[in-house]
Amino acid sequence: MSVKERFEQVKQRLGFKESPAVKEPKLVLPVRVDGAIVYVSGNVPFSDGELLFKGRIGANVSIADGKLSAAFSVLNCLTALDRAVGLENVKQVLKVTGYLSCTEEVTEHPDIMNAASEVLVEVFGDSGKHARAALGIHTLPLGSSTEVEMVVALQA
Numbered sequence: 060m061s062v063k064e065r066f067e068q069v070k071q072r073l074g075f076k077e078s079p080a081v082k083e084p085k086l087v088l089p090v091r092v093d094g095a096i097v098y099v100s101g102n103v104p105f106s107d108g109e110l111l112f113k114g115r116i117g118a119n120v121s122i123a124d125g126k127l128s129a130a131f132s133v134l135n136c137l138t139a140l141d142r143a144v145g146l147e148n149v150k151q152v153l154k155v156t157g158y159l160s161c162t163e164e165v166t167e168h169p170d171i172m173n174a175a176s177e178v179l180v181e182v183f184g185d186s187g188k189h190a191r192a193a194l195g196i197h198t199l200p201l202g203s204s205t206e207v208e209m210v211v212a213l214q215a
Contacts, residue, residue, distance in 0.1 A: 062146045065182045066137060073127070073178075075134045076107035080142060090143035095150075095213045099140050101158070103203035104131035113202040116171065117162035120204045125167075126174035129157055132207035133175035137182065144213060152179050152189040154210040160199045168193035175207055 060068075070077070091098045104111045104127075112128035114120045120128065133155070140146060157172040159165070172193040179187035189209075199206050 062149070062182060063141075066141070066146055069178055069181050070134060073130055073134070074106075075131055077138050078105045078108045078135070089139045092144060092213075095215065096153075097140065097144060097149075097211045097213060099136045099209045099211070101200075101206040101208040102132050102135035102139065103200060103206050104128040105135055106131055110201055110203060112204045114204055115160045115162055116204050117165035122165070122167055122171065125159065125161070125171045125204055128203070128205040129159075129171055129175040129207060130178050132157075132203075132205045133178050133209070136207055136209050137178075140209075140211065146182070148213050149183060149186065149211050150214045151186050151212045152183060152209060153212055155179070155189050155191045156208050157191070157193045158199060158206040159193065159195050160197065160202075160204050161195045165195060168195055171205075 087100060089100050112120055112124050116125035157175060159168055159171055
């Protein structure tokens with residue numbers, strides 16, 4: 060099965076629907092290519108044009124929904140990456156950073172972000188294994204519960 064087929068399979072399994080391409084802002088790019096390194100800007104859990112999982116994990120968003128939010132956020136990263144360079148051209152996922160809007164009591168940051176990491180390994184196999192940071196913060200854009208950004212290396 061190809062990378063693209065695995066990506067489609069994961070989206071279907073999770074019930075994720077791609078949103079229309081966002082009009083690029085003048086100051087920030089969704090994806091920046093620098094030679095063989097690609098930087099994917101932070102993405103929140105949009106699905107079918109709607110922001111899902113609004114709020115703070117531990118307050119009005121459960122840990123389970125936080126995990127799904129992280130998975131949807133990384134699926135949006137992959138959608139942007141696919142539109143820019145094609146998923147089949149990814150050699151290795153290098154680094155993932157996950158931002159979690161959560162209460163002070165929430166300490167399951169790695170477990171929540173594992174949902175995003177699992178998506179990457181499911182899509183890319185061993186090439187999806189990566190370095191990662193999972194940070195708890197007070198708020199995120201648009202009231203999102205998660206935001207994920209990533210860095211990948213392209214095939215030569």
